[in-house]
Amino acid sequence: MSSPIHTPAEDRYEHLPYRRASRSGLDLPAFSFGLWQKFGPEHGYEKRREIILHAFDLGITHFDNADRYGPPTRGAQKFFGQVLAQDLAPYRDELILSTKAGNPIGASPYQKGASRKSLLASLEHSLRDLGTDYVDVFYSHSPDLTTPLEETVGALVSAVGQGKALYAGISNYLPDRARKAAALLREAGVPLLVHQPRYSIFDRRPERNGLLAAAAEDGFGLVVYSPLAQGLLTDKYLVDIPDGARARDSAFLSPDVIDATYRERAAALNKIAEERGQSLAQLALQWVLRRPEVTSALIGASSTGQLDHNLQALDFPPLTEAELASIDEHGVHGTGLKL
Numbered sequence: 110m111s112s113p114i115h116t117p118a119e120d121r122y123e124h125l126p127y128r129r130a131s132r133s134g135l136d137l138p139a140f141s142f143g144l145w146q147k148f149g150p151e152h153g154y155e156k157r158r159e160i161i162l163h164a165f166d167l168g169i170t171h172f173d174n175a176d177r178y179g180p181p182t183r184g185a186q187k188f189f190g191q192v193l194a195q196d197l198a199p200y201r202d203e204l205i206l207s208t209k210a211g212n213p214i215g216a217s218p219y220q221k222g223a224s225r226k227s228l229l230a231s232l233e234h235s236l237r238d239l240g241t242d243y244v245d246v247f248y249s250h251s252p253d254l255t256t257p258l259e260e261t262v263g264a265l266v267s268a269v270g271q272g273k274a275l276y277a278g279i280s281n282y283l284p285d286r287a288r289k290a291a292a293l294l295r296e297a298g299v300p301l302l303v304h305q306p307r308y309s310i311f312d313r314r315p316e317r318n319g320l321l322a323a324a325a326e327d328g329f330g331l332v333v334y335s336p337l338a339q340g341l342l343t344d345k346y347l348v349d350i351p352d353g354a355r356a357r358d359s360a361f362l363s364p365d366v367i368d369a370t371y372r373e374r375a376a377a378l379n380k381i382a383e384e385r386g387q388s389l390a391q392l393a394l395q396w397v398l399r400r401p402e403v404t405s406a407l408i409g410a411s412s413t414g415q416l417d418h419n420l421q422a423l424d425f426p427p428l429t430e431a432e433l434a435s436i437d438e439h440g441v442h443g444t445g446l447k448l
């Protein structure tokens with residue numbers, strides 16, 4: 110860690126809109142940044158640090174993590190803790206840090222599932238890795254149907270009560286369970302801040318299963334992940350699979366989804382974007398953010414250039430009804446995804 114401490118850009122709050130998380134008092138940046146992949150040690154400290162600091166300079170205040178992220182498990186949080194210590198500690202009050210627990214991270218029975226033990230032990234460990242006394246949002250990463258929802262919600266309430274988290278979140282919950290969790294949290298005086306589902310032109314579940322409606326009615330925000338379908342909703346795979354792209358080296362995006370059907374749909378969407386004078390990535394991001402239920406689009410990036418490019422998505426005029434209809438025609442649910 111020999112490079113000088115970073116001085117954040119003075120104009121960092123002039124780039125992005127901040128959107129209120131439903132009925133809470135908290136505003137989140139229209140774009141949040143996630144450290145799911147390529148944020149472990151094998152990807153080089155300086156390159157990863159540069160991306161995080163660039164994001165902060167562009168007004169991204171919200172950094173999303175989980176105990177699992179890296180690789181290896183816990184690698185991304187340890188890395189973020191280093192950047193926090195080196196560069197961002199004076200700006201901790203300006204950061205929204207989130208972490209999640211409950212997806213498997215080890216062989217122990219307490220390293221999986223949404224029991225009180227598993228969630229709170231993971232949170233303690235995450236706070237140590239991140240080098241902070243509290244996270245802003247603590248999520249139950251996935252529903253655990255073998256654990257009473259009351260126990261999971263109780264752990265989130267305890268985390269907030271102990272000052273180890275400021276707000277509670279859930280992720281990947283179907284609408285019925287999300288509504289029940291929201292009701293239990295409300296009763297406990299810790300209203301559900303946000304739900305984190307996957308949502309993109311190629312993943313329409315939040316529209317179809319009623320999650321968007323639940324968010325509006327129950328008053329929680331949506332921080333939607335993989336809005337670019339991990340890169341499938343960019344122009345990078347239209348012809349080939351470039352070196353270094355996620356589809357070449359990730360356990361979560363296999364090259365076999367990049368088939369003729371995918372390419373035909375992506376090319377048609379790319380054409381709609383071109384007619385608007387923007388890229389497919391920018392179209393896809395603008396598309397998720399058109400919905401008022403969506404508080405923030407939770408993106409990843411493997412370079413600062415991708416961030417610069419993607420954050421320009423909101424510089425374009427709103428999508429028209431005709432454009433939305435054309436997007437629906439080619440944005441077929443399930444394209445490129447293992448559902």
Ligand SMILES: NC(=O)c1ccc[n+]([C@@H]2O[C@H](COP(=O)([O-])OP(=O)(O)OC[C@H]3O[C@@H](n4cnc5c(N)ncnc54)[C@H](OP(=O)(O)O)[C@@H]3O)[C@@H](O)[C@H]2O)c1
Nearest residue numbers: 143144145334335336337338339340354355408409410411
């Ligand atoms: N709650 C959950 O269960 C869950 C699950 C998954 C993700 N998440 C969260 O959501 C975050 C974002 O997920 P994601 O990374 O899948 O989001 P994404 O924004 O859909 O995909 C990001 C990836 O797309 C590629 N990309 C981005 N901009 C590009 C551009 N302009 N041109 C070409 N390629 C571009 C990059 O990959 P390459 O350059 O490497 O190809 C980048 O890493 C995660 O970090 C995590 O915080 C949560």
